[in-house]
Every structure is written in structure tokens, then in C-alpha cells.
Amino acid sequence: MWKKIRVTFLLLVLLVVAVNAWRDQNQNWDRPIVVLLHPVNADGQATTEQYIQHLTTEAFASSQQFLQDSSTLYRGKKVYFIYQLGHELKQLPPKIPENAGVLQVMLWSLKFRYYAWQQHTSQDGRPTVTLYLNYYDPEQTTALKHSTALEKGRIAMVNLFASGQQAAQNNIVLTHELLHAFGATDKYELASGQPIYPSGYANPEQEPRYPQHQAEIMGGYIALSATTSKMPESLAQVTLNKPTAIEVGWTK
Ligand SMILES: [Zn+2]
Structure with missing residues (x-):
């Protein structure tokens, strides 16, 4: 009896995992895509904080426009991309290990998914994809580390400059990572x-x-x-x- 219950429970868990993985890899583009953006003050600078405080979704308009235009070109009808600015997160996403082996990368991706689950609150709703935006003051940091996206789990960590002058290039990086989350290589x-x-x-x-x-x-x-x-x-x-x-x- 207990064995049967346990086996049924495990099968249910597996089914949920499989359905989620399938859904993450087969996006329904007829539905609006909600992109949730959580800024993070990655270098702890007051200047970075000030930039984040003044951030609005307007800063991401060119990314949204680019994806709507591109999707219209291939689908004949546009995909609605809705960008939402979530609250600032005080905890940084786990750092990507440098020169890491397969196991370390797998461990990091689990940590990242755990972080996303931990940071999620009910007011975040149910976004299609969540991006963690690590902002750095360009006066302090000249080169940014690589950004990373996970297709399974629909989350990405994007390293950006906390500067209005860098907004146009920030949108390139952000769009690139967003497309990774939908399976682009x-x-x-x-x-x-x-x-x-x-x-x-x-x-x-x-x-x-x-x-x-x-x-x-x-x-x-x-x-x-x-x-x-x-x-x-x-x-x-x-x-x-x-x-x-x-x-x-x-x-x-
Ligand atoms: Zn890439």
C-alpha cells in the first residue's frame, strides 16, 4: 500500500517536471510574453543604486520593439512582449564558476534555479521569463563578465552597465540573453x-x-x-x- 502511494507520488513529480520542461522548450507565441526584470546592485555602489532607483521600463523599449518587429517578420503577426520592472533584489544571483567543468556548471545551474525560486514572491505574478539584471557602475568596472541564460527554468542573469549612455548596448545584451532563454544558440x-x-x-x-x-x-x-x-x-x-x-x- 505505502509502496504504491510512494511510486504514484514519484511518477506525479516526474510528470510535472516533464510537462514544465516541455512547456519551457515549446513556447506558445500566440500568447503575450511577460518579461520580468529584477535589478540588482551588483557592485554595491551608491551611483549604481541611484541608477536603479530611476530605472523605468522605458529603458528597455528598444529591446521590446526589436522582438516585436522580428517576430512579425517571421510569423506574419507580432508577438506581444510585455516588460515589467520587478522590485530590486538585495541578494546577488550565484556567481558563475570560471573555467568550470560540466559538474560545476550543473551545480551552479541548480543554485541559480534555487535562487530564482527563493526570490520569487506572489506579487511577481507568473512571468514567462525572469531576468536578473546585475548593474555595475562603468566608472568602477570597465569590462563585464559573461551573462548566462537557462532555457529550462526560463531565467537569465544579465550583466549591464548602470548608465543611460550604455542603455542602447545594454538592450543588445539583454535581448541576446532573452533569446537564449527561448532556445536560441x-x-x-x-x-x-x-x-x-x-x-x-x-x-x-x-x-x-x-x-x-x-x-x-x-x-x-x-x-x-x-x-x-x-x-x-x-x-x-x-x-x-x-x-x-x-x-x-x-x-x-
Ligand atoms: Zn550567448
């Missing part, structure tokens, strides 16, 4: 940062091929030659190409 070489030809190029058919004038959102950078590239200044210099649209499920 990187289209640049991890070691060099160079976009991969052809999928990471905005215009792979262009003649001559270099310099490219735009970046593909998952390619990240604008290829100036086969070995050099630069970061786009804003999403106006970025496209979302078909390989990425296929990965997130906007087209076949």
Missing part, C-alpha cells in the same frame, strides 16, 4: 568572439563579404573581416536571422 566562436559564418552574419550574401554593417543578434558582433569584429552600437545595427527564428520557433 550562440553564433560566435566562444574563444575569439568572432561571429560564425554564415549563421552569425547579418548579411552573409553580401558582396564583398566584408565589412558587414550589422550584427546578427546571436552572432553578437559585426564582422569587419574574417578575424576582426566590433560591437554594434544599438539594436538598430542588429538583425534576427532565420536560423535564430527557427530555433525559437517563429518559423520552420
